[in-house]
Amino acid sequence: QNPPPSGLARALYLLMPPCCARDRRPGRLDLAMALPAVVSVRRLTLAALLPVVGRACTNFIVTPGAAADNATIFSYTADSGSLYGTLGHYPAARHPPGTMRKIYDWDSGMYLGEIDEAEETYNVIGNLNEHGLAIGETTFGGNETLAGGEGVLDYGSLIWVTLQRARTAREAIVTFGRLVAEYGYVSEGESFTIGDPHEVWVLEMIGKGKYEKGAVWVAVRIPDGYVSGHANQARIQQFPWDDPENCVYSDDVVSFAVKIGLWPADRPKEQFSFSDTYDPITFSGARQSDARVWSFFSAVAEDRAFGQKYESYILGKDLNVSARMPLYIRPFGKISVLQLTLLMRNHYEGSVLDPTRDVGAGASASPFRMRPIVWKYENSTYVNERTVGIQQAGWNFVAHLRGDLPAPIGGLLWFGVDDATFSIHVPFHGGETRVPKAFADGTGDALTWSSESAFWAFNTVANFIYPRWFLAKDQVSRALAMEADYATQLAVDETVALRLYSQGQVAEALEGLTKASEARAEALTKSEFQEFARLMVTYRDGFAISPPEPGPSGSLPDHGGAQGGIVPRVDEVGYSHRWYSRIVNDTGDHYKMTDTHTHPDLEERKLRILAKGTTSGLIARRRAPSATPSEIIV
Numbered sequence: 001q002n003p004p005p006s007g008l009a010r011a012l013y014l015l016m017p018p019c020c021a022r023d024r025r026p027g028r029l030d031l032a033m034a035l036p037a038v039v040s041v042r043r044l045t046l047a048a049l050l051p052v053v054g055r056a057c058t059n060f061i062v063t064p065g066a067a068a069d070n071a072t073i074f075s076y077t078a079d080s081g082s083l084y085g086t087l088g089h090y091p092a093a094r095h096p097p098g099t100m101r102k103i104y105d106w107d108s109g110m111y112l113g114e115i116d117e118a119e120e121t122y123n124v125i126g127n128l129n130e131h132g133l134a135i136g137e138t139t140f141g142g143n144e145t146l147a148g149g150e151g152v153l154d155y156g157s158l159i160w161v162t163l164q165r166a167r168t169a170r171e172a173i174v175t176f177g178r179l180v181a182e183y184g185y186v187s188e189g190e191s192f193t194i195g196d197p198h199e200v201w202v203l204e205m206i207g208k209g210k211y212e213k214g215a216v217w218v219a220v221r222i223p224d225g226y227v228s229g230h231a232n233q234a235r236i237q238q239f240p241w242d243d244p245e246n247c248v249y250s251d252d253v254v255s256f257a258v259k260i261g262l263w264p265a266d267r268p269k270e271q272f273s274f275s276d277t278y279d280p281i282t283f284s285g286a287r288q289s290d291a292r293v294w295s296f297f298s299a300v301a302e303d304r305a306f307g308q309k310y311e312s313y314i315l316g317k318d319l320n321v322s323a324r325m326p327l328y329i330r331p332f333g334k335i336s337v338l339q340l341t342l343l344m345r346n347h348y349e350g351s352v353l354d355p356t357r358d359v360g361a362g363a364s365a366s367p368f369r370m371r372p373i374v375w376k377y378e379n380s381t382y383v384n385e386r387t388v389g390i391q392q393a394g395w396n397f398v399a400h401l402r403g404d405l406p407a408p409i410g411g412l413l414w415f416g417v418d419d420a421t422f423s424i425h426v427p428f429h430g431g432e433t434r435v436p437k438a439f440a441d442g443t444g445d446a447l448t449w450s451s452e453s454a455f456w457a458f459n460t461v462a463n464f465i466y467p468r469w470f471l472a473k474d475q476v477s478r479a480l481a482m483e484a485d486y487a488t489q490l491a492v493d494e495t496v497a498l499r500l501y502s503q504g505q506v507a508e509a510l511e512g513l514t515k516a517s518e519a520r521a522e523a524l525t526k527s528e529f530q531e532f533a534r535l536m537v538t539y540r541d542g543f544a545i546s547p548p549e550p551g552p553s554g555s556l557p558d559h560g561g562a563q564g565g566i567v568p569r570v571d572e573v574g575y576s577h578r579w580y581s582r583i584v585n586d587t588g589d590h591y592k593m594t595d596t597h598t599h600p601d602l603e604e605r606k607l608r609i610l611a612k613g614t615t616s617g618l619i620a621r622r623r624a625p626s627a628t629p630s631e632i633i634v
Contacts (some may be wrong), residue, residue, distance in 0.1 A: 023156070056138070056139065057231070058077045058292050059136045059137070060343060061193055061200055063223070063225060066335055067336070069402065072195040072196065073336075074134070074398070075136075077388065080394055081392040085455040086395070086435075088126055089434065096117065097114075101116070106160075113183075114516070122432065123593050124169070128399060135159045135195075137193070138191050138231050139232060143262070146188075146209035147188040151186050152184055153186065155190045157188070161179065162179070169199055180217075186230065189205065195401055201220065202235065204275070205219075208256065211259070211260055216250045216253045223228035226327075226330050227297070229293040229294050232289040233279065235284070236275055236325070237321075238270070239274065254414070257272070286316050287385075288373065288386035290313070292388050294314045295348055295353075296346075341420075341479075344420040347367035347385075355385045363575045367387055368466040371392075389419055390419060395415065399414075400413075409431055409498065412427050413429075422465065422476070422479060423458060423463045425479075434514050437522065438522055439454050460529065460532045464532060468539060490551065539573075543573060544566050545570050545571075548568065569615065573614070
């Protein structure tokens with residue numbers, strides 16, 4: 001396939017270096033060269049209790065052996081129409097014996113009950129703690145009888161309670177298992193990414209619904225040197241039963257399935273597939289869920305035919321168990337943090353799922369679609385593509401877990417708000433002690449716009465761009481450039497912090513990093529609102545507006561001082577040839593000028609008047625000798 005001619009797809013294509021021209025296919029990315037390596041609320045499931053907007057997230061996973069700097073890296077987009085993007089903070093604390101912790105459902109805010117508080121809890125910034133442990137998730141739902149069971153813990157609380165109690169990925173897995181066994185699990189099926197600087201696991205869990213308290217689960221370590229991902233479809237199929245270094249599971253993961261009739265008692269457990277039992281593949285599981293993982297794998301796979309090999313599956317045409325993708329693959333090159341932020345901006349450009357080429361894309365070939373994601377026409381059901389970069393995101397991040405630095409400094413969360421397509425990710429360390437106001441709870445909310453909120457700043461820009469997708473390329477380039485600049489700043493900040501840390505001035509080191517993050521976040525929010533102002537001034541009303549050329553005296557043309565100010569250059573943006581062709585095909589002669597020959601001079605003059613104040617009007621005026629400057633009416 002040839003590269004798309006314009007838009008974000010073209011921007012992604014152009015980021016590939018010339019050395020990879022032999023494989024410059026849309027969607028492929030040169031992982032060693034495209035970008036430098038970096039140097040150094042939410043959805044529920046209490047079935048039948050509350051109507052909530054569904055949350056559908058995406059995680060891409062890179063093990064240390066596949067990373068450009070030998071760190072664990074994974075991405076997470078928290079996608080829900082009701083989600084307001086902020087960065088949470090739980091300060092480190094000690095608690096007297098007998099202290100209880102109130103648990104509220106992370107999506108609905110409903111009070112669920114209490115659990116015993118740990119004697120010591122760790123500092124947590126977003127989904128990262130001070131020990132370099134990070135956790136992400138995507139909801140797969142699964143068997144409908146297994147949601148909303150007995151207990152206190154929902155998936156969101158399970159994440160943040162664990163981050164405050166565990167130091168490593170393996171400790172987190174043990175904590176997950178212990179917590180749901182003791183307090184129960186009330187959410188739908190979830191896939192969790194659990195990573196520390198040395199390894200990363202995928203843990204999949206589903207509750208026991210009406211049957212009994214607790215959950216069944218399995219966790220698989222992603223082999224070093226490989227990449228993985230999950231996106232609202234359970235991914236672990238068959239797994240090893242006697243390899244605790246690489247796979248652990250609840251004792252009843254099979255027996256519970258037998259008990260409720262999901263697995264035959266006489267079949268060998270070695271044939272048991274977690275995903276195919278608890279979350280069997282469906283059209284939506286392939287086309288709108290696993291397809292996002294496919295986009296990541298297709299871009300980075302060592303097997304250059306990977307994308308084509310699984311096209312029938314992700315199109316929803318072949319849903320056989322044997323057609324499914326592997327849990328992990330080997331990439332053809334090393335992947336950096338900044339490269340992963342680029343892959344999070346994907347909309348299937350140039351692939352069989354490219355949503356920018358049909359009528360739904362509108363005149364500017366935008367992947368943006370009005371919801372619902374599933375719709376009906378006459379007697380058939382249709383879908384919109386569910387892309388990685390998506391408008392209903394609340395927040396997103398890339399966890400960057402480095403083992404060669406002290407844990408409070410080595411763990412980084414590159415955090416952004418709203419649609420990952422246009423997010424500019426700010427780095428935060430796991431040991432930082434405050435959240436900037438622009439990202440903090442209380443700075444605006446889902447129903448209250450705030451000029452101090454990063455979430456509203458990025459929403460404002462993104463919503464301006466969705467119907468003007470020709471602007472997307474420059475915004476993505478801007479985001480990548482600012483993130484690369486943050487990486488440079490970060491190296492300087494960390495040099496100072498490490499010197500203080502080595503001298504025993506730990507608090508001073510972390511305070512310096514906290515202040516640096518605050519400054520970046522506040523400056524970014526102001527910059528984003530300024531970017532919206534620039535876009536509004538430049539592209540209002542369907543034009544491209546710019547300063548005019550200076551006159552002979554060097555001054556800009558105006559209306560005479562105080563009578564209206566500068567006369568700008570106003571270019572008509574218009575539509576592409578392809579879109580004009582579609583209009584003609586849809587309407588025939590309805591808009592056709594049927595007479596352009598009877599009075600051609602008058603016709604040209606009339607058209608100039610209709611285009612007054614634009615470059616089209618100016619060009620027409622220059623062709624009409626009788627016109628005077630006073631006839632240019634703005």
